[in-house]
Amino acid sequence: MVFFLEQLVNGLTVGAVYALVALGYTMVYGVMRLINFAHGDFFMLGSYVGFTVLVKVMENAALPLWLTLILTTVIALASVALLGVFVERAAYRPLRKSSRLTAVVSALGVSIFLQNAAMLIWGARYQAYPPWASPTAKWIIGGVTLSLMQALIMGVSLVLMVALYLFVQKTTVGAAIRATAIDHDTARLMGIDVDSIIRLIFLIGPGLGAIAGVLLGLYYRQIHFTVGWAYGLKAFTAAILGGIGNIPGAMVGGLLLGILEMLGAGYISAAWKDVFVFLILILLLMFRPTGLLGERVAEKV
Amino acid sequence: MKKNRSGLLLLVLMVFALSLGVAVHAGPEPIKIGLQAPITGPWAYEGEMARNSVQIVADEINRAGGILGRPLEIVLGDDQGSPKQSALVAQRMLSEKVVAVVGTYGSSVNDPASAIYERAGLVNIAYGSTAEKLTEQGRKFFFRTCFRDDRQGSFFAKFATDTLKAKRVAIVHDNTTFGKGLAEAARRPLEAAKKADLVFYDAITPGERDFTAILSRMGKTNPDVLYFTGYYSEAGLVIRQMRTLGIKATFVGGNAAINDEFVKIAGLDMAKGALMTQEPLPKDLAYPESKSFLAEYQRRNKEIPSSPWPVYAADGLKCIAAAIKAAGSTDSKKLADYLHDKLEDMPGITGPISFDEVGDREGAIYLAYQVTADGKFVPLQ
Numbered sequence: 001m002v003f004f005l006e007q008l009v010n011g012l013t014v015g016a017v018y019a020l021v022a023l024g025y026t027m028v029y030g031v032m033r034l035i036n037f038a039h040g041d042f043f044m045l046g047s048y049v050g051f052t053v054l055v056k057v058m059e060n061a062a063l064p065l066w067l068t069l070i071l072t073t074v075i076a077l078a079s080v081a082l083l084g085v086f087v088e089r090a091a092y093r094p095l096r097k098s099s100r101l102t103a104v105v106s107a108l109g110v111s112i113f114l115q116n117a118a119m120l121i122w123g124a125r126y127q128a129y130p131p132w133a134s135p136t137a138k139w140i141i142g143g144v145t146l147s148l149m150q151a152l153i154m155g156v157s158l159v160l161m162v163a164l165y166l167f168v169q170k171t172t173v174g175a176a177i178r179a180t181a182i183d184h185d186t187a188r189l190m191g192i193d194v195d196s197i198i199r200l201i202f203l204i205g206p207g208l209g210a211i212a213g214v215l216l217g218l219y220y221r222q223i224h225f226t227v228g229w230a231y232g233l234k235a236f237t238a239a240i241l242g243g244i245g246n247i248p249g250a251m252v253g254g255l256l257l258g259i260l261e262m263l264g265a266g267y268i269s270a271a272w273k274d275v276f277v278f279l280i281l282i283l284l285l286m287f288r289p290t291g292l293l294g295e296r297v298a299e300k301v
Numbered sequence: 302m303k304k305n306r307s308g309l310l311l312l313v314l315m316v317f318a319l320s321l322g323v324a325v326h327a328g329p330e331p332i333k334i335g336l337q338a339p340i341t342g343p344w345a346y347e348g349e350m351a352r353n354s355v356q357i358v359a360d361e362i363n364r365a366g367g368i369l370g371r372p373l374e375i376v377l378g379d380d381q382g383s384p385k386q387s388a389l390v391a392q393r394m395l396s397e398k399v400v401a402v403v404g405t406y407g408s409s410v411n412d413p414a415s416a417i418y419e420r421a422g423l424v425n426i427a428y429g430s431t432a433e434k435l436t437e438q439g440r441k442f443f444f445r446t447c448f449r450d451d452r453q454g455s456f457f458a459k460f461a462t463d464t465l466k467a468k469r470v471a472i473v474h475d476n477t478t479f480g481k482g483l484a485e486a487a488r489r490p491l492e493a494a495k496k497a498d499l500v501f502y503d504a505i506t507p508g509e510r511d512f513t514a515i516l517s518r519m520g521k522t523n524p525d526v527l528y529f530t531g532y533y534s535e536a537g538l539v540i541r542q543m544r545t546l547g548i549k550a551t552f553v554g555g556n557a558a559i560n561d562e563f564v565k566i567a568g569l570d571m572a573k574g575a576l577m578t579q580e581p582l583p584k585d586l587a588y589p590e591s592k593s594f595l596a597e598y599q600r601r602n603k604e605i606p607s608s609p610w611p612v613y614a615a616d617g618l619k620c621i622a623a624a625i626k627a628a629g630s631t632d633s634k635k636l637a638d639y640l641h642d643k644l645e646d647m648p649g650i651t652g653p654i655s656f657d658e659v660g661d662r663e664g665a666i667y668l669a670y671q672v673t674a675d676g677k678f679v680p681l682q
Contacts, residue, residue: 003517010513116341124345126534128565138545145546220510222538222566226343230508265514271476271504273514 002143007266008259013150013219015258016157020212021235022242022250023164024205030181030245031201032096034103038087038110039209040232042080044225045114046210047217048122049076054133065135069218072133076210084206085199093195111228118225126224129217153215160208161251168247177201181245237281243291252292331374332367332631334359334621335394337404337414337425338614342381343508343534346562347406350611351428352377355403357597358618368625380405384413391417400631401425401624403617406610408432409478415443424636426621428614431556432482436659442637444660446613446620446649448580448667450479453556454486456667457578461526462496464669465551465576471501471524473515473539475531480504483530483555500524507535513542520548530555537566544571553669556580561607564676576681577670580609580651585668585680591650609651616649623647 021043028036053075058068091110095103138147168174179187180197188194216231217223238257242249257277264276284291336355339348359373367373376397378390387405391414394402402418405411406429418425419440427435427445431453435443461467470491474484481504491499500522505512516539519527527550529539536558543552554563554577564572583595583606594615595605606612620640627643628635641660646653655663669681 003521006517007514010511010517014511119341119345124341124349126346126537126562126566128537128562128568131568131570147545216510220538221541221568222510222534224343224534226508227510262511262514266518269503270512270515271506274506 003266004263005142005144007262009144009146009150011259011262012255013153013258014261015238015255016154017212017216017219017231017254018235018238018257019161019251019254020157020208020215021231022238022254023161023247024209025236025239026242026244026247026250027201027205029239030247031177031198032092032103033100034092034107035236035244036092036205037104037107037232038091038114039205040228040230040235041111041114041118042084042206042228043209043213043216043231043235044118044223044228045083046076046080046206046213047223047227048118048127048213048225049079049210050214050217051122051127051129051223054130058133059130065133069133073211073214076214077207080210080213081203081207084202087206088198088202093198111232115225115228122225124225126222129221129223131221134218134221149219153219156211156215160211164204164208165247165251173200234277237277240291241281241284243293246291246293249291249293256292329367329371331372332369332625333374333376333397333399334618335376335378335397335399335402335404336614336618337378337380337387337390337394337402339382339406339410340377340379342383344382344406344532346560347429347608347610348379348382350606350608351404351406351614353598353602354594354606354611354615355618357594357601358615358622361597362622368622369629369631373622378402378404380410380414382407382410384410387411387414388417390414394418395421395423399423400633401621401636403428403614403621405430407477407479408435408482411435412478415440418442422633422637424621424624424633424640426617428617429610430479432478433486434478434482436661440660442633444617444620444640444656444662446616446651446654446662447610448665449661450483451486452665453578453667454483454488455490457487457528457553457555458490458494460578460669461491461528461553462494465526465553467497467524467526467551469500469522469524469526470497471519471522471527471550472499473501473519473527473529473531474504475507475535476504477507477531479557480507480530480532480555484528487528487530505531505535505539507531509535510538511542512539513546516543516546516548519543520546524550526551526553528553528555529558532557533560533563534566537563537572540575541567541571551576553578556609559608559670559678561676564672569674569676572672572676573674575672577678578667579670579678581666581668581680582607582609582670582678583612586612586651588648588650588652590648594650612650616651616654619649620644620647620654 024039053072091106135148176192238253239250242253261273265273338351363372380387380390387410401424408430411430424442431450472484474480501519536554540552552575556579559577559579624636624639628639670678671681
């Protein structure tokens with residue numbers, strides 16, 4: 001039982017990161033019907049910006065740790081969100097009227113560009129977050145180890161996800177996002193500025209990715225310019241699992257994926273965990289192609 | 302607008318003239334030697350160091366007038382640490398008409414390229430590919446300046462039971478040709494000697510970051526020693542996550558784990574005391590050839606290689622150069638014959654080099670290294 005609970009905690013931690021990244025996929029898909037393959041790289045850039053801020057600025061700033069972490073996250077969030085808007089303007093907007101395939105190819109191009117840019121800026125080596133930045137406290141509750149970092153990751157993700165959900169469901173801007181997701185032209189007729197809605201989506205998605213990136217760096221400490229691809233693929237799977245285009249779906253998908261992975265690795269074999277994850281994805285696509293919570297896309301198609 | 306265009310035209314003409322000039326003024330035709338290495342991708346740092354190392358040897362030979370009166374030219378092929386890319390690099394090397402190839406780092410990456418070189422009859426000398434199966438395929442043109450995994454595996458088995466007095470051993474590999482090969486090579490002598498029990502044997506997926514699930518499962522078997530045969534990028538995470546979970550087993554890494562980045566990723570507090578089975582590191586090489594090579598490397602790159610592999614790459618080029626010189630020809634078949642039969646204790650940077658009939662380097666010296674309290678790797682006394 002202790003073993004099971006331990007895997008559950010580990011799974012929820014990994015799943016929370018997947019979920020944060022998956023939100024970016026799902027929001028962009030929901031509004032633009034575009035699978036933004038560069039999204040994983042925004043996540044990667046977030047972890048690198050966080051790394052640079054910690055090493056170059058915060059090391060000498062002598063601020064309390066909590067303030068350091070908040071400032072680092074905010075800087076990473078802001079710079080990656082701005083980059084997201086810029087990428088949308090440069091690589092996606094000119095192609096909005098073209099076929100969907102063109103936009104996907106453009107997204108892949110952006111992904112390769114960002115990865116290589118990161119390699120040239122920060123070098124091809126693994127970089128490691130400074131040890132002083134990660135809180136090391138941990139609790140052992142009934143034999144189950146829960147570290148402060150794990151709690152932090154789960155807590156931050158939960159707060160962000162609830163906030164995003166409320167924002168989309170309860171505010172006027174949220175209603176405009178939902179309307180744009182259903183139909184761009186009709187939304188425009190209703191007086192919604194579709195361009196600024198899309199810009200907003202590209203602020204929020206990469207921004208959330210950047211926060212996940214900083215959390216990842218603090219938790220595992222090791223970062224690399226290829227990390228975006230690996231996590232991007234998992235998050236993309238999580239988005240599909242929950243039903244792409246569906247915000248609560250991405251959260252459920254991410255958490256579920258994390259838990260499945262950890263239980264697979266814990267009880268069967270770590271070498272096989274990706275096999276189980278993608279097997280479940282294939283079964284899901286065969287029997288419930290819209291994902292667990294995804295009805296809206298099916299409705300539209 | 303018009304002015305711009307004529308400027309562009311001028312530029313194009315100039316570039317064209319320049320390239321013509323180069324072609325006309327070149328002296329004796331250079332001998333092209335390939336270097337296949339992971340210049341980008343997850344092992345890019347290893348590739349970068351290999352490129353630096355090989356260039357030093359090439360420059361040295363060229364300063365001394367080249368070989369057979371011709372300068373050496375290194376043709377770089379970036380295999381990105383990927384087996385698929387590796388095959389493409391091999392094809393490119395053939396079309397570039399190189400006379401021999403140094404490379405590459407990873408065993409699984411080496412395999413497809415080496416098969417292509419074999420068909421084309423091109424000498425290729427690996428510098429970091431240590432998997433046993435590479436020399437078990439009866440290839441005539443494949444050599445390696447690094448040592449084979451089974452020698453390291455036996456060293457670990459003896460070290461774990463005799464020096465560390467371990468009774469319960471866990472082995473975790475990363476499912477790469479190399480990692481799995483070394484794990485198997487350690488498992489066999491361990492089980493044959495019957496001095497310790499193998500209580501856990503499993504694999505992780507490289508590129509992953511979270512190994513807590515497999516490590517908690519390993520922790521339940523209560524091992525005295527964990528032998529991790531993957532690369533430093535994962536090894537740092539493994540030791541860190543294992544200590545966080547409260548597992549006290551002695552960590553022993555294979556020779557892909559030893560790298561400064563291991564300490565950086567694990568954090569000094571966690572990495573301290575970790576052991577590695579390893580060929581002597583560049584800093585611990587005591588031959589005159591190694592001293593002058595490392596001084597030059599230090600002068601050019603402000604540091605010496607942190608892993609031994611780049612030095613094996615430099616030795617690979619030395620072997621090729623010696624073979625061309627002795628054979629008086631760049632014919633790959635003659636080079637292969639020379640390397641197999643005649644090359645005897647050539648003074649390499651990593652010590653005397655001879656190859657056996659399958660292309661493996663003869664002899665082998667392994668040491669146990671330990672991470673000190675200030676994060677350095679020193680041989681265990």
